[in-house]
Amino acid sequence: MEETARHPLVVARLARDMTIKEFVTGIRAAAARRGLRSGTDEARVRKWQRGVEPNAESQMYIAEALGWPADVVRADDWPNWLPLTADGVVPLGPHSSVPALREAQRTAMERRTLLTISGAALSALAADWAHGPTAALAQVHDGKPIGEDFIVFLENTTRELASLDTEQRQHTAVLLDSYLSTVTDLLTRGRYTPALGLRLHTLAASLSQTVAWHRFDLGRHTHASQNWIAGLHNAYAAGDHDMGAGLLGDLAYQAAWRNDHTTAASILNHALTRAQNPAARCLLQLRLARTLAARDGQNERRAVLRALAAAEKHLNDAGTDRPAWCAWVSEADLAVDSGQALLDLGDIGRAHQLITEGERLLPAARDKTRGVFLTYRAASYLDQKEPEPAAAAATQSLLLARRIGAPRCVKLVDDLLPRFQPYRQAQGVQEFLQLAAA
Template identity: 60%
Template sequence: MAKNTHHPLALVRAARGMTGVDFARAIRAAAERRGLRSGTTKQRVYKWEADGVTPDRESQEYIAEVLGVPLEDVDVQSWPNWLPDVGVVPLGPDSTVPALREALRASMDRSRRTVLSAISGTALITLAGAWAATDAWPEVTERVQGKNIGADLVAVLEETSARLTALATQERQHTAALLDAHLATVTDLIAEGRYSPALRPRLHALAASLSQTVAWHRFDHGRHGEAGRYWIAGLHSAHASADHDMGAALLSDLAYQASWRNQPRTAARILERALTRTRHPAARSLLHLRLARALAAQGDRRATLRALSAAEHLLGVPTPDPVPAWCSWLSEADLAVDSGQSLNDLGEVRRAHQLIEEGQSLLPPSRDKTRGVFLAYRAKTHLDLGEPDLAAVTATQSLELAHRIGAPRCVELVQKLTPRFKAFADVEGVPELLAKAAA
């Protein structure tokens, strides 16, 4: 029987660079570690990868060991549904480089016109749970003989990456290839091990930060499979240097993506795990704010209000520690708008609209992309309040701003509203909006 290259086992095996022979050998080794024997061959692996052929219980346990899946997660009856998603490299003593290269490979796959699916909620929740329960491992990368890289090179990469990330949105849209190249370089440096112990946390911090930035670029352009893999790669990098706040940030971004994709239950479960280890008040404020959005989408009013109260309290808590760069933008404007979005989901439209309007007025001029998102939110609440003329004006402003600065996510938000506008085709401003949204 010919193998099925679309079977989950074939996909996860190929993602780890293992041939059928390699995989069979690894299964036999897993059996030997238990003092047992397995007769698995590449022919048997190919049969498993063909529809309808199910490994027995012992073989599934060996497969789990080879793939790094805990035995308690193996449900023999649901084969192959318990297999890990391609793209989710399990946290491990030396998992940073495989995770980074998996993300970089995702971009190469896109260039070859391969469509990458978003990673499942179950896989993300499992990864978040492993992060919350596991401490960082000491470095186990074998040192390569030869001259180490110097601190000057790392400093140049840090400075250049920071400057690229700090560009205005309309400029940053042109830097994707540069950021990808920086991340590939940092990945190679970590893999080669040619650096002093003092540079290790800086390289991992840089990999985490670059992964996060690249992920947001992919997310803004609707490439959710790639974005998820970069956020996961960043999580591995942050975990390697025991930066719990950064790890929580990356999990929070994965949760934000889940909410965007209408998976609020997944988002809430990820955020609950992320909150167990993050410590900075501003970081915790952002996570509670995103948790409120996920809870509101599920209609849990009491828990939503509790999360919003925590976010508001934590945002004002003084601390001697500097605010992490990844949440330094969080302000009263964001608190007001996200609170409004949460209340809107709970049916409190009038108060929601007031908060969103208030938040937009507080937003500094430098945050154009966020302004575009806020305008789209305002347009929605205008529609909810039965004000299609005002909604059309606001949505048009969002759309024009998004096109000017290159913010496709804002365009998507407005386009999602167009079916509702079609019922008001005779209202002033609506025909023009629909024409621009369809262009």
């Protein structure tokens, strides 16, 4: 019975709150729209849910009964093509980690890129995570045996890929996708103990996070969201609350990037309920300060300053024992993010000092972050009506972003272009605008 309940067809049907009887009615209606008659009944649906594969024609009817066009069907990949959610978010549960990974893979196939995941759905997911079980959910699984040496190989290689310099990481997207697909297949079909399962879920969470940032940097927001969500499910299965909080923090960062600061603040407040590592809490507090300041800086001033003070304290408390996903958090990040928050509060002079200081402190290995920081510095110069140094910083950011393949940094520079138009006669501005147009 447990295997039946985990079948993707059951998950997809229940996500739409459909009984088997309603599902059968939908299948027959899909056939009737073609002038045909389907012999599908409840008994046949139950067979499909136990693993019997429907023919290609029935799969088209199944897609339409679930509210999706027939062109999502890949008949040779049953049941993996099934969409599992109505709103893009697989609900958290004891067996949700692999369905969430499959959902992310399906989204990456470009079939449902127009799906927008609502802020309400993301906030609800964060709330479910915050109130979920505290213990790991990883369980024994019986399939093809997996050797520990192979898992060690995957773990080590994944770490090496993640540690490459920014300029080299732009070449790793396809490789990371293949690793994540391999880990998903191991979780689905492999034989492993709870201990090895925990390591696989942890690896899936880490890979999903890295893949999500690749998608986000390319502006593929739906794909990024689904990978962060898949990572959250696997961190949940591994009982890694700091990792889960970090993945929620990434979803909040994306929401803030898209100017949905209400959703970002809601997600971050849920994430902070379980994050324990000081470095993790520092990062979450910095993001909370930024989004509160951007949402309503004057009315949120006290909350923003509290979050910044908390972030500074957590950074001072953070030692060398940090999760890999936030090991990079440093004085540079504290300075720049504090400066950005202060910009929204109207403290332009102090903000400019902090942003400049943070960019100076940043290590050479973090070139993509340097590109982002340089655009922040350019914006702070523009706020002070100093177009010459603004153009110099924006030019440096654009050249860097193009060299390392960082479209997100390029977009930040593009967003500044209208602000340079009144200063076309200032030194360096015309040259910058020509470079941006090239």
